[in-house]
Amino acid sequence: MSKYVIGVDIGGTLTKFGLFTTGGERVDQWKMTTNSEDNGKHLSSHIVKNIKERFVKHSITEDNLTGIGIGVPGFIDESSGVVDVAVNIGWANYPLKAILEKAFNVPVFVNNDANLAAAGEHWNGAGKRSVSTFFITLGTGVGGGLIANGDLVTGANGTAGEIGHTLVVPNGRLCTCGREGCLEEYVASKGLRRSLRNYLRNFEGSSSLHKDNEAIDIYEAAKTGDTLAGQIVNESAYYLAYAVANAVMIINPEKIIIGGGMPAAGNILLQPLVIQFKRFVLKEADKNLSFEFAQLGNDAGIYGASWLALKRLGYFCHQD
């Protein structure tokens, strides 16, 4: 009789589920709309109901469930499984672990969604189960997640891997965090749009770009040879390379995985990034390193949540 874990990835719009055997095989995956009405007070009962229905569909008895991993877009206290804040859901000081453990009578492991996306890519995506993986998400801003010695590193208060808030320009652009010169003010869609607006004020060459363009337009224009777009992308690659080279000096990973919404940019970003990175990185730290694009897309979260449950329950012994 197979034993199972469930991986849940709560997003602002959709909540995704994955059913895995304890051997790590994916049996099923599905999703539902995230109900965040009334500060998310209905969401956990919807999750419970949804899982129980799926068990009936697969003729699995609840006795065969061994654990649940769950990713939440917010700040989590890992040991207590309390969601400190999840703005998009409406949860504050919400005892998610306790609620789900009561409903299923199995251990529940809660973590941040970006960390679990990193774990998912490490486990079954571009990380290929390397010893250490640094996952960087380029979307609106810049996030990250870190796997070292085969385990998720979240740090003393959950901010490990947050490369978007490393400083790259002394007294640089003001960031929403209140500090000046954070990486995410220079890269990803936030930084690119900011660069575009700055440049348009003084740019004298011809360009197809205008102030309302999005990051993806800038990448597309760069691909067609637009000078201004090329300049903005190269500048962003410079800062990203600088920050990544410094992060690599601290954690010396085997894989750097680029995920989030921006891999659509493809080689137009990756090529100058790698060229600049080689300039900045210490040779010894670059020996066993490769850059990869994320492979799991929106499924990374359910893989990572299932990985978390399997890992904490001890189902990975010498390999994870």
Add this chain to the structure above:
Amino acid sequence: MSKYVIGVDIGGTLTKFGLFTTGGERVDQWKMTTNSEDNGKHLSSHIVKNIKERFVKHSITEDNLTGIGIGVPGFIDESSGVVDVAVNIGWANYPLKAILEKAFNVPVFVNNDANLAAAGEHWNGAGKRSVSTFFITLGTGVGGGLIANGDLVTGANGTAGEIGHTLVVPNGRLCTCGREGCLEEYVASKGLRRSLRNYLRNFEGSSSLHKDNEAIDIYEAAKTGDTLAGQIVNESAYYLAYAVANAVMIINPEKIIIGGGMPAAGNILLQPLVIQFKRFVLKEADKNLSFEFAQLGNDAGIYGASWLALKRLGYFCHQD
């Protein structure tokens, strides 16, 4: 009958030994001169002989030895236990693990000496067994070691924690690694002396410093209120704070431990460091963080080497 591990810390001048019970109690510690004649070919047999003699002294039979941890000043291939290069000893491609395992018939774990000093401080020094510790050595240059999730992180090829080679000044001072603007060109004795010589060319105020002063003289002068010395120390604290704040963003440690030869500088360094750090660090990452001076001095290595053996042999279960 007690079981034991041995921790060995090979230095360029002295090799230190620690005898610990598998419960983690230190029973004895001693040292011998490091014989690096003939490219270090006699050193491992001296180590074997020395340990065996000490066992006789304590009336311990070799059956009660369960493992050995050993730190080497050089680049190590951890899995094979081969010392790729240890310049000060003369070893190159030297199969240290295999040699000691043959002599004692127990598992031997080899690692870099700075990493094991970090592990020692984490285990029995200023780290106080926190979940994550970042150990920074300020000596001639700047080294480092990283403990995350209670385990040593050495990375894909042993360069994790090497904060001395993070870049802090774009197109800055040329480093011996060939790159420009590395942290260690601005802090520790190397950087301070460089700053001193640069400043003396143009400095117009009065100062007791001259071009042959060492870093420790600069710290001492700063303590007495020397303006130039104060400026050099503050500038060095600025760069160190900048690099540490960025490292903290990646690994979010609980403790930052300052070790190496420079803690003699004491508060004259720590005070501006912490002030600047608070300016640079993301508030969330600073919540559970404290700066400490190393506590074990030259004993850190034998503690760390013993910790490595105990850890890899599984003697720490839920606590390390």
